[in-house]
Amino acid sequence: MSRAFANRIKKYYSFYTGAFVMFVLALAVAEYMGMPDQWIGWTFMAATVALYAGIGIVSRTADVTEYYVAGRRVPAIFNGMATGADWMSAASFIGMAGTLYAKGYDGLAFVMGWTGGYVLVALLLAPYLRKFGQFTIPDFMGARYGGHTARTIAVAGTILASFTYVTAQIYGVGIITSRFLGITFEIGVFVGLAGLLVCSFLGGMRAVTWTQVAQYIILIIAYLMPVVFMSYQVTSMPVPQLVYGTVLEKVTEREEEIMADPAQATARDAYRARAEEIGRAIAALEASGSNGESLAQLRRDKETAEAKARPIHHHAEPFPGETEAERDTARLNFIALTFCLMVGTASLPHVLIRFYTTPSVREARESVFWSLFFIFLLYFTAPAYAVFAKYEVYTNLIGSSIVELPGWVASWAKLGLVKVEDINGDGILQLAELTLNPDVIVLATPEIAGLPYVVAGLVAAGGLAAALSTADGLLLTIANALSHDVYYQMIDRQASTTRRLAVSKGLLLLVALIAAYVASLKPDTILSMVAWAFSIAAACFFPALVLGIFWQRATREGAIAGMLVGLGVTLFYLVGVKFYGMTKWLGITDVSAGIFGIPAGFVTIWLVSLFTPAPDRATLELVERVRYPSLRG
Amino acid sequence: MQLTERHRKYWRANLRLTGTLLAIWFAVTFGVVWFARELADIKFLNFPLPFWVGAQGALIVYVLLVRHYARRMNELDEEYGVAEDGR
Incomplete structure (x- = not known):
């Protein structure tokens, strides 16, 4: 039966992919015949969101297993695509190439971290969680470590790690829709919210899974096409x-050549002079005891000017720095960040629950392979994007006359994503005089390559698919932790199926509205906190999950203490460094706080477990059951 | 239920495989990064070697590691008689 099901699904999605390509070609013809750009943007948005809504309506369900884990019959390859879309957020799709452009080699920490984490998922978690076969990650904590305490901490960790993340996705949706549809950001956020809810509200995991497969296909086509042309x-x-x-x-x-050019040096000197000037203004303000807001703005301006005054480094040079100590710190930070992103990837609940949805342990293992393969397609293309964009900027932009810059510079300057300032007044563009927002690398590549507007619309649709799919997975994870773990497991064990699903959907709506509201405020702190989700999830979940499977002796008290200590150390370091100017340990930045929290969690679980009574027979049997796909004797 | 000697062997084989693959994962990621500055002058496919490993090589190794693990474990399930019934 499952073979026939898989084949039918394969047929549907092949047909769908063909239809999508035809749709893009038809729009290209329409553009050639004179369809205005704005219409193309609207058609793309309307068609894709209608498609997601359609899949959501077709997949509506009133069955608990269907709602929470898509009936556990998602074939490995499709679960791989869904995981890929679930995983790749607006930041991966739009921001990653820009980060690589700005940071060169040092940006590769993200590329390695966000793919290498799947090795940990595959080897240490996915098959065992599938064999465990419940609905959420707190479920595992509750069953393995008994009682409500471990489950409650896991629910708190889930919400802490997922909420800032989902807010950032909705923010991304607002940015994309407002840019390509010409509506205001706040309306864009709520349009995005509607797009989200049509998928997840009616059909839960089942609808989200099948929309995510559709979204993966759109996002990967959209990501590859412009750079292939370029x-x-x-x-x-x-x-x-x-x-x-x-x-x-x-x-x-x-x-x-740029480094040897004296004109480049004059531009950098001009920025150095500006930085010094702002520095004097800051000193004067500080002396007069003036208010904080304008001072903070001046400090940011000074940092920008200082960055522009610095000479550039080669794109592929690892850990650039002025001194040996600076270079060593950069290397240590690269390693810490990679490690936190990897372990964080293997701990984010919205990724892990996807492996509950496969039909068997066997397929769960294969499914991690497909997930990583589909994610790999995008991540090993991102560095190419960055290099092609840099080539274009360095050869065709730098050194040309400012009045004769190509058209894409002007069109993105209008949106504030590209800034050009002739600081040394020679009428020629020097590198320091150009400011590029990281998002512009992916968004402007179609124009840089001289492709028709249809491709730009396609890229926007791809970015939207990436943001919506991730937001859907996260929303569902938060709502399920609250409805399944808090309401059903802790408050009302007698609740009927209908009631459980009603509570689930109500919470989904509530969480979505709160997240959209927070996103519409455009909070700076929330956005910078997204990177924290990885350290938080890693320190809270990873030690307890891995030891829970691989070390039978791990006890309830050990796990509870380990989760609290891991989370505590991580939050202490994050908040201390970010907001209270705490001295950094070994120069590690706040984003990589997990490098301290994860080992602290492991050591705590180990020590406390040794000093507390061994787990009971039932727990030991659970661990044995999880370790073997089937136990028949 | 009581675990048999065969079950214990399966679990040890699983741990050996997992350990070996994790060691490769570790070396490819952190080993290369640690010596990145020293390796930067070596060229591979027109790329400086550490850049290529970070941008492509390590990723390819990750994909292969996960693929090998899935295949080998599914074989081990059959060999030790712990595979799930039917499909």
């Missing part, structure tokens, strides 16, 4: 991942 134009080879090494060599040559 690669073809620059190198006459349409495989950007293979050929960007030669482009990187050209970028390196250009970097040498």
Whole structure:
């Protein structure tokens, strides 16, 4: 039966992919015939959101297993695509290439961290969680460590890690819709919210899974297409991942030329002078005891000017720095960040619960492979995006006359994503005079490559798919932790199926509204806190999950203490460094706080477990049951 | 239920496989990063080697590790008679 089901699904999605390609081609023809850009943007948004809504309505369900884990019959390959869409957020789709453009080699911590984490998921967690076969991550904590305490901490950790994350996704939806539809940001946020709820509200995990598969197909086509064209134009080879090494060599040559150019130095000197001037203004304000807001703005301006005054480093140079100590700290931070992102990936509840939805342990293992493969397609393309964009900027922009810059600069400058300032007044663009928002790399590549507007619309639809799919997975995770773990498991064990689902849906709506409201306030802190989700989830869940499976002796008291200590150390370091100017330990930045919290969690569980009575027979049997796909004797 | 010697062997084989693959994962990620500055002059496919490993090589290794684990474990399930019934 499951074979036939898989084949039917395969047929549906092949047909769907074909139809989507035809739809894009038809729009391209319409554009050629004179359809205005704004219409193309609207058509893309309306068509894709209607599609997601359609899948949501078709997949509506009133069955608990269907609602929470899609009936546990999602074939490995489709669960892989759904996990890919679930995983790749607006930040991965739009922001990652820009981060790589700005940071060069040091940005690769994200590429490795966000893929390497799946090795941990595959080897240490996914098959065992599938064998355990319940609904949520707090479920596992509750069953393995007994009682409500471990479950409650896990619920708190789930909400802490997922809520800021979902807010950032809704924020991303607002940015994309407002940019491409020409509506205000606040309305964009609530349009995005509607798009989210149509998928998850009626059908829970089942609807979210099948929409995520559809969203993955759109986002990967949208991500690959512009850079494939650009690669073809620059190198006459349409495989950007293979050929960007030669482009990187050209970028390196250009970097040498730029560094040797005296005009570049005058621009940097002008910024250094400005930084010093702002520094004097800050000192004067501080002396007069003036208010904080304008002072904070001046400090940011000073930092920007200082960054522009610094000489550039080669794109592929690892850990650039002025001194040996600075370089060593950069290396340590790279390693700490990679480690936290990897362990965090293997601890984020919305990723882990996806492996409850496969039909068997066997397919859960295969499914992690497919997930990683589908994620890999995007992540190993992102560095190519960055290098091609850098090549374009360094060869065709820098050194040309400011009045003759290409059209895309002006169109993105209007939206504030590109800034050009002729600080040394020579009428020529120097590198320091150009400011690029990281998002612009992916968004502007279609225009840089001279592709029709349809491709820009496609990229926007892809970004929207990435943001919506991640937000859906996160919303469902939060709502399920509250409805299943708090309401059903702790408050009312007798609740009927209808009642449980009603509570679930009510909470989903509530969480979505709160998240949309918070996003519409555009809070700076929330956005910078997203990167924290990885350290928080990693320190709270990873030690207790892994030891719960691999070490039978781990006790309830050990796990509770370990989760609290891990979470506590991480939060203490994050908040201390970020808000109270605490001295950094070994120079590690706040984002990588998990590097202290994760080992603290492991050591605490180990020590406390040794000093508390061993787990009872039932718990030991649970661990045995989880370790073997089937126990028949 | 009582675990048999065969079950224990299966679990030890699983731990050996998991340990070996994690060691490769660790070396490819953190080993290369640690020596990145020293390796930067080596060229591979026109890329400086550490850049290539970070951008592509390590990722390819991760995919292969997970694939190998899935295959090998599914075989081990059959060998030790702990595979699930039917599919």
